Amino acid sequence: MTSWQAGIALSLLIASVSAPAHATLGGKASTIENDRIRMVGRKSAQMVQGEVTSHEVTLENGTVTRQLTRADGTVFAVSWQGPVRPNLNQLFGTSYFKRFQSDNAPVGRIRMRRALASTHSDFVVRTGGHAGAFWGFAFLPKAAPAGFSAQSLHAGAQ
Template structure:
């Protein structure tokens, strides 16, 4: 039977199943523009408070049950919360003092589920990707969506994916898009 299907047929069967398994393994993390979501049980989480005016940061390791507590007596400009998934992919959430996610970055061997990461901004991202790819007539390669309300840059190859996304209007004072890494 496999000899009649051929390599293209096997790829057509395996790829959707692989994407479904990948989505299930890494879903429900950050949602751009809203509160951070709970990471999966196989993930490790660390946080650091960043003061952009002084350029200093304070690293802290916190469990999810104590993630809402403050570890610094000075007001934080923003918090960077880094989660390492069991598969090695790292997602960083950039949180404002109100707890809203204003930026996200990712890197690792597997692409995270962008519909979860971008939340309600995902349809805007998809439309931007379609426009970029139509303009360059190439359906492959890195993608940069740079709109007034959303910036997303994503690229990589099998085993090494990376990207960033942020909301320009939600960046705290003293923070630029280049700070999302």
């Protein structure tokens, strides 16, 4: 390897290591503070209930997001409610967000007004609302702790 190839390789390594991590679905709770900063929000609350910790952040626009983590710190669910949808790519992570987009792509030239959703064995999303009052949640069923119910997400998001 030449010196310039080694320099490029080192630059790419540094860039990948220094890129900010985000607490996306399946990610770690230790990066939730990075999300709060990127979404320009303020931490509202952190509540522990059994094996689940809820990290609540209120965004500048009034939208409230919650990221739920297991005892090992893995984010297994997110929810939101407020006047504006949050950055779902950031909350879901790129791979889950692309699946969500693909599941909700318009067919042909017809655009339907409907709630957006995705249902897979490893990834579930439900959204709804209207201008000024949006809600939604996403979770990883296989990553959820025993006894967790999606009903709690739905109730908390509306």
